[in-house]
Amino acid sequence: DVKVTQSSRYLVKRTGEKVFLECVQDMDHENMFWYRQDPGLGLRLIYFSYDVKMKEKGDIPEGYSVSREKKERFSLILESASTNQTSMYLCASSYRVYEQYFGPGTRLTVT
Amino acid sequence: RKEVEQDPGPFNVPEGATVAFNCTYSNSASQSFFWYRQDCRKEPKLLMSVYSSGNEDGRFTAQLNRASQYISLLIRDSKLSDSATYLCVVPSGNTPLVFGKGTRLSVIA
Numbered sequence: 001d002v003k004v005t006q007s008s009r010y011l012v013k014r015t016g017e018k019v020f021l022e023c024v025q026d027m028d029h030e031n032m033f034w035y036r037q038d039p040g041l042g043l044r045l046i047y048f049s050y051d052v053k054m055k056e057k058g059d060i061p062e063g064y065s066v067s068r069e070k071k072e073r074f075s076l077i078l079e080s081a082s083t084n085q086t087s088m089y090l091c092a093s094s095y096r097v098y099e100q101y102f103g104p105g106t107r108l109t110v111t
Numbered sequence: 112r113k114e115v116e117q118d119p120g121p122f123n124v125p126e127g128a129t130v131a132f133n134c135t136y137s138n139s140a141s142q143s144f145f146w147y148r149q150d151c152r153k154e155p156k157l158l159m160s161v162y163s164s165g166n167e168d169g170r171f172t173a174q175l176n177r178a179s180q181y182i183s184l185l186i187r188d189s190k191l192s193d194s195a196t197y198l199c200v201v202p203s204g205n206t207p208l209v210f211g212k213g214t215r216l217s218v219i220a
Contacts, residue, residue: 031207033207040212042212042213043198044210048207059206097202098145103154
């Protein structure tokens with residue numbers, strides 16, 4: 001079974017804090033993705049990576065950065081958290097781009 | 112037209128009913144399409160792929176109407192366990208996949 005794990009299920013941070021969301025997959029997938037999901041807006045792609053050290057901007061990269069130092073790990077960084085970044089964050093990995101396996105999500109609240 | 116559009120629902124249907132959802136897309140160059148399923152408070156999971164010839168998997172049938180740029184998902188003999196949000200997904204030129212906002216289905220006993 002493919003397993004994608006995310007470091008926290010729930011996270012509460014203060015405005016201005018630097019936030020790290022970690023994602024690890026155990027299937028040796030090349031492709032990894034970070035999404036946020038908000039009511040009424042659906043899933044939106046923040047960043048993705050097709051290989052180690054490689055990253056591409058998705059639809060809403062502003063306020064975020066990513067790091068992929070190892071194949072199995074893809075980190076999402078909020079340099080200075082803001083209240084409008086309160087959301088559910090979902091990480092996914094895949095061998096084929098369309099068949100993405102998602103982690104359980106991190107519900108981040110920025111106060 | 113938005114890249115991927117879905118009726119948000121909810122569709123409330125009795126057990127055993129047949130229900131269908133449509134999803135329209137704007138990128139006429141798209142060749143493949145997908146349906147994901149997301150249970151309440153869970154992560155999305157791939158349900159079916161849709162190619163030009165359509166696809167059938169048990170009670171689920173997905174079809175493509177390229178001329179009108181929509182795909183459909185038909186669920187026959189609905190079960191309580193089919194209650195979920197169904198996400199239409201389309202590859203896009205700039206983004207690997209574009210997810211629709213989803214259609215919520217509630218199957219009632």
